[in-house]
Amino acid sequence: MTVLVSGATSQIGRYLLPRLLQAGIPVLAVSRQPQPSQPGVEWWTGDLGDALSSFQGQTWQAIVSFTSMEGWLPWLAAQDSAPAPRIIATSSMSVVTKESSAQSDEQAVVAWLRRGETGLTTQAERLGMQWTILRPTLIYGAGIDKSLTPIVARARRARLFPIPMAHGMRQPVHADDIAQAVVAALHTDATAGKVVEIGGGERLHYAEMFRRVHASMAERTLPVPLPQALLRLLAAAVPRARGPVSRLQQDLIADNGPLRALLGIHPRPFQPDAGAWVPLSRNEALARIEAAAS
Known part of the structure; x- marks a missing residue:
């Protein structure tokens, strides 16, 4: 049976589709x-809501x-029977890391994520569907993320x-490692009814993460250290920067223990190359997957 994938052109989707096809699973x-x-x-081209309306009565191996x-x-909520035996969805570690934020916009993000998690699990359990929620840390690897790739783009210009110069710990996770976790979750009941955190295979100080991004660039750029005093001035001058700056010294990491124990997934360390900051096509994703397997 077919697997229904929404967000198929997202960072994770660009790696998941080749992996599903390698496994002989139609999508x-x-x-x-x-x-x-x-x-x-x-x-299926269009908005998710329109797509779901057109799928009424269909069933899949998984969502x-x-x-x-x-x-x-x-x-x-409108379904009387399960459209699939299981549903796997991604949330974000922001549910945890931004929970104590004083910024109203960040509190709104946390509330939105929690509403989604609670609503999804409630409806899945009502319908008798197994559910798994993955909470990734900062995602990279497909050149379309909103965190590190824009920094690289600005540096190029x-x-x-x-x-x-901040020392809070970070744990960037490659999009393909999340895709592998999804494939593993499709083939086991071990994560049914569980929220599983997923971070990269290496925990780094914030400054070290930036140094590695800088070292990965194909273009030569001048590194400019930003001391703590300057960052505090930025937070004082720009209200929307206060939340991000306040977290620079916090550890925003995940516990990969359940991920390893339940799914056998061991995410890679943070060793990006220049290709990590270039938008990735599905064919290129397949080529990277095959190269890593050889």
């Missing part, structure tokens, strides 16, 4: 934009969601690379 993929045809993948969990709730 029904939802994307807002038209996509090139691909053997083993049926593309995998990399989109907003709240987007599933009205449709799931300015030829300057800022390195905040």
